[in-house]
Amino acid sequence: MISPMSDLHIELKASIIEQLNLEDINLDEIENDEPLFGDGLGLDSIDALELIVLLEKDYGIKLNDPQQGKEIFNSINTMAAFIEKNRTK
Template sequence: MINLQTELKESIIEQLNLEDMEPADIGNDEPLFGDGLGLDSIDALELIVLLEKDYGIKLTDPAQSREIFVSINKMAEFIEANRTK
């Protein structure tokens, strides 16, 4: 069974069309936004949809997402604590 981190990386690559990337290219603690992977606010909205679709977590305020989408590890932590599916 693949772990949550790898699963997340795979869905992020697919959802955000990071065509030339492999899950191994994303570090677990690498910043997803800004200087790290370089995602932007549109990607953040896409990730909010992903949280709801795959894990049943509904965020209502996009500002909330900034603290969650820091890195793969932070996202995984949040998902483990709040997932409904």
């Protein structure tokens, strides 16, 4: 179990804010367990594609099937856990 305040969590939030142009949102406004899509942060399917690019670019993880993203991108926690397990860089 990685700490919820790990560097990875913070790093992820910062890259999500940058990559998805969420300029009005601060790091601490994104909760670790809050849903990223739908009612939570309110991301959409275009953002999901951007997150796939982010995984590959920053962590060397290639997702070939966009459908896979659904579970991985549930929250910052699920993303961080997936990255910890699969990262190649």
